[in-house]
Amino acid sequence: MTVKTLPAVRIVEVGPRDGLQNIRDSIPTSTKLKLISRLEETGLGTIELTSVVSPRRIPQLADCRDVLGDEGVRKIGEKDLRLPVLVPTVKGLDIAIEYGVKEIAVFISATEGFSRANINCSVEQGIERARDVTSLALNSNVAVRGYVSCIFADPYDGPTQPASVLRCVKELLDAGCYEVSLGDTLGVGSPPNVRSLVTFLLDNDIPREKLAGHFHDTYGQAVANVWAAYNCGLRVFDSSVAGLGGCPFAPGAKGNVATEDLVYMFHNADISTGVDLSKLVEIGVWISDHLKKPNGSRAGAALAIKSKPVSSSGVNLKIVLNRPKNGNALTAPMISAFASVVTRAGKDPHISRIIIMGNGKFFCTGMDLGKGSTPVAQGGSASDAQFQRLTGLFEAIDQSPKVTVACLNGPAFGGGVGLAFSCDIRLATRDASVTLSEVKLGLCPATISKYVVREWGFPFAREAMLSARPVSVEDLRVRGLVFDVGDGAEELSTRLDILLSRLKVASPDASRMSKELVRLGCAHAGRDEQVTGIKGLFEEMMRVDADGAHGVKEFQGGTEGGLGCFYSGNVKAQAVGP
Ligand SMILES: CC(C)(COP(=O)([O-])OP(=O)([O-])OC[C@H]1O[C@@H](n2cnc3c(N)ncnc32)[C@H](O)[C@@H]1OP(=O)([O-])[O-])[C@@H](O)C(=O)NCCC(=O)NCCSC(=O)C[C@@](C)(O)CC(=O)[O-]
Numbered sequence: 001m002t003v004k005t006l007p008a009v010r011i012v013e014v015g016p017r018d019g020l021q022n023i024r025d026s027i028p029t030s031t032k033l034k035l036i037s038r039l040e041e042t043g044l045g046t047i048e049l050t051s052v053v054s055p056r057r058i059p060q061l062a063d064c065r066d067v068l069g070d071e072g073v074r075k076i077g078e079k080d081l082r083l084p085v086l087v088p089t090v091k092g093l094d095i096a097i098e099y100g101v102k103e104i105a106v107f108i109s110a111t112e113g114f115s116r117a118n119i120n121c122s123v124e125q126g127i128e129r130a131r132d133v134t135s136l137a138l139n140s141n142v143a144v145r146g147y148v149s150c151i152f153a154d155p156y157d158g159p160t161q162p163a164s165v166l167r168c169v170k171e172l173l174d175a176g177c178y179e180v181s182l183g184d185t186l187g188v189g190s191p192p193n194v195r196s197l198v199t200f201l202l203d204n205d206i207p208r209e210k211l212a213g214h215f216h217d218t219y220g221q222a223v224a225n226v227w228a229a230y231n232c233g234l235r236v237f238d239s240s241v242a243g244l245g246g247c248p249f250a251p252g253a254k255g256n257v258a259t260e261d262l263v264y265m266f267h268n269a270d271i272s273t274g275v276d277l278s279k280l281v282e283i284g285v286w287i288s289d290h291l292k293k294p295n296g297s298r299a300g301a302a303l304a305i306k307s308k309p310v311s312s313s314g315v316n317l318k319i320v321l322n323r324p325k326n327g328n329a330l331t332a333p334m335i336s337a338f339a340s341v342v343t344r345a346g347k348d349p350h351i352s353r354i355i356i357m358g359n360g361k362f363f364c365t366g367m368d369l370g371k372g373s374t375p376v377a378q379g380g381s382a383s384d385a386q387f388q389r390l391t392g393l394f395e396a397i398d399q400s401p402k403v404t405v406a407c408l409n410g411p412a413f414g415g416g417v418g419l420a421f422s423c424d425i426r427l428a429t430r431d432a433s434v435t436l437s438e439v440k441l442g443l444c445p446a447t448i449s450k451y452v453v454r455e456w457g458f459p460f461a462r463e464a465m466l467s468a469r470p471v472s473v474e475d476l477r478v479r480g481l482v483f484d485v486g487d488g489a490e491e492l493s494t495r496l497d498i499l500l501s502r503l504k505v506a507s508p509d510a511s512r513m514s515k516e517l518v519r520l521g522c523a524h525a526g527r528d529e530q531v532t533g534i535k536g537l538f539e540e541m542m543r544v545d546a547d548g549a550h551g552v553k554e555f556q557g558g559t560e561g562g563l564g565c566f567y568s569g570n571v572k573a574q575a576v577g578p
Pocket of ligand 1: 414418441
């Protein structure tokens with residue numbers, strides 16, 4: 001038998017109700033439903049779904065019936081989860097019951113001004129109404145949670161008397177609420193106020209397990225207030241993902257304390273919440289983007305940036321040709337292994353850049369010409385297989401969505417030149433060279449010509465092929481075919497580090513899209529395919545969930561270096577060779 005350990009703190013997620021109710025632009029019901037279902041996946045034990053209130057007063061929640069009637073929400077309701085629905089009136093309760101709601105929340109204000117503005121009645125009438133709704137709900141086996149608003153101050157009346165809060169809490173508990181949430185609706189309280197009020201309530205025989213804290217963050221005190229309340233013995237706290245919220249009847253009131261911030265704080269104090277913080281952070285980013293609002297969670301925003309390099313990674317994969325005794329000549333198994341490493345790396349979200357270099361004196365001396373191992377002069381199927389292998393390797397490098405860098409530690413011949421020029425960028429030691437030596441062997445640079453001709457241009461490629469002369473690094477550099485040159489291995493390594501740190505400014509998706517633009521230019525310059533391809537990439541980069549949304553937000557927020565600070569580059573080495 002598995003025993004489920006209860007979290008030390010229960011978080012009541014009020015984002016779908018309190019978080020959304022104050023947003024002016026209409027939010028599609030589908031977004032609300034998605035928010036609820038994603039929140040459920042985080043392990044939250046309580047999610048306030050919506051309010052059954054007058055659509056005239058809270059138009060944003062006018063779709064409460066659609067939310068309550070949704071199949072997905074009903075399925076969540078069958079799980080071991082509390083899904084309260086805010087219900088101010090008996091009419092609202094009837095609707096909630098009609099939709100099979102098992103728990104409701106009622107609310108009263110501890111102060112007159114807010115009571116009149118919010119529910120259009122006096123505190124006394126509010127208590128009576130809450131009592132009626134609670135009694136009817138309990139008779140229908142519906143659990144009831146209570147809220148007391150304005151525990152510290154009222155927007156119209158000023159500071160709240162603790163005795164008024166005490167009275168409201170007592171009334172709600174006497175009416176049958178299983179717990180009462182203390183609402184700092186204006187977000188004006190700070191830890192000394194919290195300590196003093198909670199202590200007053202406890203001293204007046206309110207059981208601590210019957211109290212919850214509901215703190216808005218207008219003055220940035222909400223997390224501290226939760227901590228103060230926790231230290232007074234409270235174990236239930238209301239919060240909303242991304243700090244969504246506010247109150248239409250409390251001008252200037254900011255959102256609720258962000259759920260991410262609470263979970264971050266409690267987990268750092270080794271206090272369990274049962275909530276998966278990383279999932280929560282993703283939801284906070286998603287809903288903020290969707291609502292075009294800044295993410296109100298400090299921890300959420302920080303963790304989202306931190307997790308970005310982990311999920312999209314900034315790791316460099318270094319592939320080292322490791323057959324130095326044979327000039328790193330490419331045997332059939334090496335070519336196949338090499339192609340599969342490159343292909344796998346292309347799909348690995350943790351890898352952003354692929355660096356190819358050779359071990360020893362040569363970068364790569366091309367196709368293996370060794371006795372007994374070369375496919376040359378075998379004809380037929382051996383030729384076909386070698387063609388497929390070579391084509392597969394060069395295509396894998398050329399088509400890789402990752403940034404590919406050839407680091408020529410020494411001379412390259414034949415297929416080795418193909419490796420270098422199917423990459424995006426080349427670095428070389430000053431004494432390296434490239435030789436299209438095939439014609440001296442009675443061969444031609446067949447499979448590699450696709451890249452050599454494309455990158456070198458016709459006249460230069462033709463002459464180099466026909467003469468089989470070693471082309472110096474200086475010659476390549478002048479033609480823009482080698483990006484940087486180092487004197488010897490050590491300097492080459494330094495140049496590589498400089499290049500890699502420059503490449504880190506790019507998000508992986510932006511790199512891939514940029515490579516695709518060049519490819520479109522090469523293959524379809526001036527044709528419809530290029531226009532269509534560019535349009536597709538444009539749409540992709542402008543999407544709400546694309547790296548662009550994140551990078552531009554960082555730019556607007558003034559984060560140093562925009563995306564540049566996101567990508568850290570560790571080098572992962574993989575040897576290709578026997
Ligand atoms: C590189 C130099 C100048 C060094 O010349 P060196 O400095 O005098 O050194 P070396 O000749 O002593 O070479 C060092 C070791 O590497 C071996 N080696 C070196 N290259 C290969 C090779 N490809 N295959 C197998 N082994 C090779 C060579 O055999 C020797 O091994 P050892 O004899 O000490 O055991 C000389 O060895 C040489 O000329 N090698 C041939 C280079 C060449 O022509 N490569 C092109 C191959 S064809 C090709 O790649 C076809 C392709 C892919 O382009 C077709 C297509 O595009 O479809």
